[in-house]
Amino acid sequence: xxxxxxxxxxxxxxxxxxxxxxxxxxxxxxxxxxxxxxxxxxxxxxxxxxxxxxxxxxxxxxxxxxxxxxxxxxxxxxxxxxxxxxxxxxxxxxxxxxxxxxxxxxxxxxxxxxxxxxxxxxxxxxxxxxxxxxx
Amino acid sequence: xxxxxxxxxxxxxxxxxxxxxxxxxxxxxxxxxxxxxxxxxxxxxxxxxxxxxxxxxxxxxxxxxxxxxxxxxxxxxxxxxxxxxxxxxxxxxxxxxxxxxxxxxxxxxxxxxxxxxxxxxxxxxxxxxxxxxxxxxxxxxxxxxxxxxxxxxxxxxxxxxxxxxxxxxxxxxxxxxxxxxxxxxxxxxxxxxxxxxxxxxxxxxxxxxxxxxxxxxxxxxxxxxxxxxxxxxxxxxxxxxxxxxxxxxxxxxxxxxxxxxxxxxxxxxxxxxxxxxxxxxxxxxxxxxxxxxxxxxxxxxxxxxxxxxxxxxxxxxxxxxxxxxxxxxxxxxxxxxxxxxxxxxxxxxxxxxxxxxxxxxxxxxxxxxxxxxxxxxxxxxxxxxxxxxxxxxxxxxxxxxxxxxxxxxxxxxxxxxxxxxxxxxxxxxxxxxxxxxxxxxxxxxxxx
Numbered sequence: 179x180x181x182x183x184x185x186x187x188x189x190x191x192x193x194x195x196x197x198x199x200x201x202x203x204x205x206x207x208x209x210x211x212x213x214x215x216x217x218x219x220x221x222x223x224x225x226x227x228x229x230x231x232x233x234x235x236x237x238x239x240x241x242x243x244x245x246x247x248x249x250x251x252x253x254x255x256x257x258x259x260x261x262x263x264x265x266x267x268x269x270x271x272x273x274x275x276x277x278x279x280x281x282x283x284x285x286x287x288x289x290x291x292x293x294x295x296x297x298x299x300x301x302x303x304x305x306x307x308x309x310x311x312x313x
Numbered sequence: 314x315x316x317x318x319x320x321x322x323x324x325x326x327x328x329x330x331x332x333x334x335x336x337x338x339x340x341x342x343x344x345x346x347x348x349x350x351x352x353x354x355x356x357x358x359x360x361x362x363x364x365x366x367x368x369x370x371x372x373x374x375x376x377x378x379x380x381x382x383x384x385x386x387x388x389x390x391x392x393x394x395x396x397x398x399x400x401x402x403x404x405x406x407x408x409x410x411x412x413x414x415x416x417x418x419x420x421x422x423x424x425x426x427x428x429x430x431x432x433x434x435x436x437x438x439x440x441x442x443x444x445x446x447x448x449x450x451x452x453x454x455x456x457x458x459x460x461x462x463x464x465x466x467x468x469x470x471x472x473x474x475x476x477x478x479x480x481x482x483x484x485x486x487x488x489x490x491x492x493x494x495x496x497x498x499x500x501x502x503x504x505x506x507x508x509x510x511x512x513x514x515x516x517x518x519x520x521x522x523x524x525x526x527x528x529x530x531x532x533x534x535x536x537x538x539x540x541x542x543x544x545x546x547x548x549x550x551x552x553x554x555x556x557x558x559x560x561x562x563x564x565x566x567x568x569x570x571x572x573x574x575x576x577x578x579x580x581x582x583x584x585x586x587x588x589x590x591x592x593x594x595x596x597x598x599x600x601x602x603x604x605x606x607x608x609x610x611x612x613x614x615x616x617x618x619x620x621x622x623x624x625x626x627x628x629x630x631x632x633x634x635x636x637x638x639x640x641x642x643x644x645x646x647x648x649x650x651x652x653x654x655x656x657x658x659x660x661x662x663x664x665x666x667x668x669x670x671x672x673x674x675x676x677x678x679x680x681x682x683x684x685x686x687x688x689x690x691x692x693x694x695x696x697x698x699x700x701x702x703x704x705x706x707x708x709x710x711x712x713x714x715x716x717x718x719x720x721x722x723x724x725x726x727x728x729x730x731x732x733x734x735x736x737x738x739x740x741x742x743x744x745x746x747x748x749x750x751x752x753x754x755x756x757x758x759x760x761x
Binding site: 189190191194195196197198200202204206207230231232233234242244246247248249251253259260261262263264266267268269274275276277278279281282298300301305310 | 356357360523525526527528529533534535563564565568569571572573574575576577578579590591592593594595597622625628630664665666668670674675676677678679680681694696697698737738739740742
């Protein structure tokens with residue numbers, strides 16, 4: 179087992195409804211998707227997500243697993259400092275919270291990490307050589 | 314053009330919010346959709362529109378609607394596409410009048426416009442639940458209607474249907490019910506159609522926009538294709554994008570939208586059906602097409618969701634940028650000094666928020682501060698909430714003098730001009746009896 183950030187093996191999108199933030203955490207498409215999803219189900223629990231966000235999320239965190247789409251759904255109550263229109267946060271809709279959950283430290287089997295290889299990441303200037311770029 | 318399966322209805326998501334890009338409509342039309350749906354209302358858009366209507370009673374709809382109609386009307390007039398939108402906002406009839414006037418000015422005629430009203434319950438205070446804010450306090454209060462009145466409008470021959478607060482996904486279900494003749498208790502089919510609506514309602518978010526996966530690999534990201542769906546009579550749906558446009562439709566992009574702003578995926582509550590997403594299968598065909606099958610549904614509830622908002626004071630903010638060395642320490646010091654000066658000035662704040670961009674402004678307690686120490690630059694953002702507008706605006710005057718008369722050296726204002734206050738709203742939600750709301754729902758049809 180190795181301790182790595184969730185970002186090494188998953189991606190996530192967040193959304194909002196009132197003062198609730200919701201996260202979809204997914205195993206990326208690929209040959210090892212089932213194994214990665216199994217790790218997510220084991221490691222990314224509601225309790226750990228709640229602790230991870232500290233006083234950012236004041237209410238309950240509920241988890242809904244959906245193995246049919248290799249995803250975990252989290253609903254976090256009282257997560258946006260009063261809700262979009264009232265919150266003083268710059269990110270009043272919690273658009274960045276999907277990224278924040280990826281900082282969570284999880285245990286992943288070494289063999290799986292070896293099979294997955296390094297986390298795919300963009301170049302520093304991703305469109306530097308794109309044909310459409312305006313110079 | 315992508316070939317469509319036998320008997321499929323082709324629908325397109327042409328708008329995801331008030332202020333979205335109307336440009337992608339032209340690309341959508343190359344795929345010859347039967348219906349284009351323009352989804353214009355986020356949770357709070359009605360508050361903005363209510364302010365418009367208070368100032369001018371011919372307003373209260375999303376004012377970018379004409380930009381979309383300019384592109385769509387020629388094809389509507391050829392009888393090749395119908396348009397459904399909730400851009401009517403708080404005043405669908407005013408939107409229809411705007412369309413009628415514009416059509417007259419340009420000499421256009423030969424199409425039918427329908428409006429759906431009755432979602433606005435502010436004028437029917439007897440419908441507000443007891444623990445809900447009073448009608449006087451509310452900036453707006455609207456029930457999320459379902460697909461039925463839109464189906465009524467289509468059955469009366471409408472080419473353009475303008476509604477207020479109809480649930481986003483229900484705008485897409487309506488043409489499917491109308492074309493495929495689905496029964497209002499055929500729960501699996503209604504759920505399939507509602508799910509398609511959910512996948513299409515946020516425009517580019519299902520075609521690779523806001524993609525947390527390999528976003529840098531999405532082709533032609535400057536010319537995003539908006540989503541389309543071919544929906545077969547049995548509810549099987551193929552999600553795709555215009556062949557001529559950029560973007561990406563695959564297992565990763567579609568799943569992200571599937572879960573977006575949904576709570577329990579096994580019971581996604583909508584006005585017309587309770588959708589179960591945990592039974593469905595997404596089949597990635599590998600050519601920017603994903604086929605959705607196996608969606609199941611349960612009977613709809615007896616209630617509509619009601620959303621309202623009440624005023625909750627004012628807010629303003631000011632940002633200052635600090636550079637190496639010790640950028641984070643300087644930013645934290647400046648925030649503490651500013652807070653003290655505001656206190657000494659006797660200005661009452663209801664709330665005070667300090668954020669450090671470059672440190673943890675966006676991720677908060679999820680960030681390990683040791684991991685991000687020693688940044689090159691940090692932007693300090695201070696935001697505050699006050700009951701009174703003028704107090705809110707005075708606060709900044711006690712922060713700006715820090716530039717010469719406080720220890721942390723060398724900061725630059727991040728942003729220009731003096732901070733202006735904006736009014737805040739608190740959202741209230743409740744459930745209301747469907748039957749009673751429906752008594753006030755009206756569909757009117759006008760030939761132009």
